[in-house]
Amino acid sequence: DADVTQTPRNRITKTGKRIMLECSQTKGHDRMYWYRQDPGLGLRLIYYSFDVKDINKGEISDGYSVSRQAQAKFSLSLESAIPNQTALYFCATSDLSSVTNTGELFFGEGSRLTVL
Amino acid sequence: QKEVEQDPGPLSVPEGAIVSLNCTYSNSAFQYFMWYRQYSRKGPELLMYTYSSGNKEDGRFTAQVDKSSKYISLFIRDSQPSDSATYLCAMSYNFNKFYFGSGTKLNVKP
Numbered sequence: 001d002a003d004v005t006q007t008p009r010n011r012i013t014k015t016g017k018r019i020m021l022e023c024s025q026t027k028g029h030d031r032m033y034w035y036r037q038d039p040g041l042g043l044r045l046i047y048y049s050f051d052v053k054d055i056n057k058g059e060i061s062d063g064y065s066v067s068r069q070a071q072a073k074f075s076l077s078l079e080s081a082i083p084n085q086t087a088l089y090f091c092a093t094s095d096l097s098s099v100t101n102t103g104e105l106f107f108g109e110g111s112r113l114t115v116l
Numbered sequence: 117q118k119e120v121e122q123d124p125g126p127l128s129v130p131e132g133a134i135v136s137l138n139c140t141y142s143n144s145a146f147q148y149f150m151w152y153r154q155y156s157r158k159g160p161e162l163l164m165y166t167y168s169s170g171n172k173e174d175g176r177f178t179a180q181v182d183k184s185s186k187y188i189s190l191f192i193r194d195s196q197p198s199d200s201a202t203y204l205c206a207m208s209y210n211f212n213k214f215y216f217g218s219g220t221k222l223n224v225k226p
Contacts, residue, residue, distance in 0.1 A: 004159075035216075040124055042204060042218035043160070050212075058213075090159055096211060103148055103211035107159030 003027045006091050006108035014116050019078045021111045023091030030095065032074040033105065034058075034066060037088040046089075049074055081115040088112050119143050122205055122217025131226050135192040139205035139217045142186065146207040146215075149181050151190045154202045154219065163203070164190060195224045 004025045013019055023032065034046040045058030047066040055066060063085060065077045078085055089112075092105040122139045129135055137151075147168050152160035164179040166172045166188075172179045178191040188207075192199055205217040 040218055042120075042122070043206075043216040045213060048213070092159075094211070102162070102165040103150070103208060103214070104162045104165070105152075105160075105206075105214060107161070109157070109159050 002109065004091055004093055004106055004108040006089075006111045008111060009109065010112045012114045012116065013081055015082055017081050017115075019081050019113065021076045021089055021091075021113070023074045023076070023108060025072050025091075025093045025106075027093055027095070027106060028071075029093035029106070030071065031093060032068065033092040033094070034064075034074070034076045035090045035092060036060065037090060037110070043090065046076065078113075081113075083115045086113060086115045119215045120205060120207060120217045123220055124218050126221040126223060128223045128225060129195055131195060131197060131224055133195050133224070135190075135195050135199070135222060135224075137190040137192075137203050137205075137220050137222070139188050139207075140186055141188070141207060141215075143207075143209070143215075144183070144186065145209040148208045148211065149179070149188050150206040150208075150214075151177075151179055152204045152206060152216075154204060156201075160204055192222075195222075197224050197226050200224050 033048040035043040049068045091108045120141045149166045151164040153163045154160040166179045169183045176193045180189045202219040202221045204219040208214045
């Protein structure tokens, strides 16, 4: 099983609908991130969380919200989806506790969202 | 101006060629530099990590950082079809947030 699991992997929805993307991890990491990937724009940070009680906005948080339900779970919501939120969304985790830390991000396999 | 700039390619080379991938950046506070490899329909995976300036070699891969020029490179020697992927540079100044390039798509032809 994957260490970072995203559901759903693919979703097609309509403008105005509420959508939730879920992420769960078995790596035991405290830090979790949501990124969005668009062609030509790379990975852009939406929200990040360093522990269960910590939520921080990234560079493109407008139109999105998140919930850190537990150390292992971090969900991303689009309250009212719009077509320009069509993208590939990635959840990632990292851990700074290791003495050999490289700051490595561990990514899920992505959730492809299409908003019509 | 984006904090990290990367040529999106695509870059197409014959098997066995030396590949050079590059990124430039604007924030002189960056001190941690990474290259991620992303295969189609997969999440990115860390390929190389370098702290501050200098070179790092791992098998066929060499990462170079020139902080004076704000320029980082990834070299792939004896490129293989299995190297065909999108390569993303990333950097950070404190491991709290990471700034990614747009990615370069590489195709190695057999």
